[in-house]
Amino acid sequence: MTYKRDPGLPFQQLEEETIVVDPRTREVHLLNETAARVWDLLASSCSLDDLTETLAEEYDAPPEALRAGVEELLGGLREKGLLVDAAGAA
């Protein structure tokens, strides 16, 4: 399974954090540094393995913990409707 961020959502990086605005739900989300990096990677379709592998190269953290964190984040992003499927549909 691959994931991609919804390209229609307004967002901005403020130094380490990223803000994502969802005008449909009128919610604003603040992503911390690591989550912001995942959001950045999700500009293209990525699998959980792809994301974990990239983060493992960039962060000094156990791969298992990274994978669990990414999986949890993806679940949250998907639940909030901030991702589209690999074909681009919301």
Added chain:
Amino acid sequence: MDPALRESAPRMDSAPRCQDDAILTAPGEHAVVSELQSMAYERMIPLNVSLELTLKCNIRCLHCYNFDRDTDGPACGSGEVTTAAPELSLEEIFRVMDELRAAGTLFLSLTGGEVLSSPHLFPVLDRARDLNLAVQMLSNGTLLRPGVAARLASYRNLLGVSISVYGATPEVHDAITQIRGSWRRTLEGAERLRAQGVAVRLKLIVMRPNVHEVGAMRALCDARGFPYLLDLTVTARHDGTQGSLAMRITEAELEGLYHGPLSDLIPSGRRAVDEAAFPCNCARGNAAISARGDVFPCVSVPWAAGNVRQQPFGEIWRSSPVFERIRGLKIADYPACAPCPDKAFCSRDRGAAYNASGSYTGTDPFVCAAAGVARAVADARAGEDARPVEDERRRSAPDVQLPLAVAAAR
């Protein structure tokens, strides 16, 4: 990754203490947005930028702050505003939008003139969508024909539209706009846009010709189900002319409003004033760009820090002497405000102060008077509240910060 993703409450705020940028703000603090605005303020990131697409307008409001609409255009300047230059081209606007994105802007407010009279509006909305900018618009609503409303609704990055209303009746509103039928078209446009699913807020500007209708204007919004914002401040024009001030309500009328149809919006009790954060979001989290490219600290303060035709926005934002001066201000630099006993009730409207006094740290007597009246009302209420019989309506009133520009939520 803790906490990686924080949820916000379902309400959108914008810059604190700046009603022109906070076009979708409703009362109440929104934790995430407040935090973002604080981050922008502390880190000096231009999170909120107003972009004036055009000075052209299809109505001729007597109180317009741009220029005297009974003339062909701004004939003179205040010394800080570019008047003898063409408006920014679409190519120039695109370049500026790219610069804004790079500088950290997220919330882009499109204003005018009348934005819907600009041929650039839809290309700009396309560009904003492609740049992942969240857009808010200010409009008089009269040009919101069915096709236009539907087209606007197709922009997923459009947070909403603020539409100005100047009366509860067509006679009063149309006399201010000097266009017969404008009240009807404005409200029809607002309804049409809302029906398309776009968030609409009405902005009620209170002036001498409509001051007797304030209660009716609020009732109109309630009856039609529109959230609204009340603004009582009419300022001198950005072209340096003063004719708009004839529309400003008198202090006696202001007092009547605060004791009458607006009394439920005056906050009870005295608010603490954070003296370290006395300066507002101007030039810290907010900026504005005029139709001719001047960069201002906010939309209501025509103090040019530079012009995007001469310098990139980011360079102006980072190193303009005007912005550096504003950022360095402390409460002690506001000589009339620092010792003022009413500052806890003051809107601290820098636009009004600048346009009235010519100084960013000056004052506008109307704003000062308003703070005094608000304090008197709040003090009187504090005495009443000590009585055993409580007024439930007052207790449930929105808790608002600004006595001169009060937001009311449904």
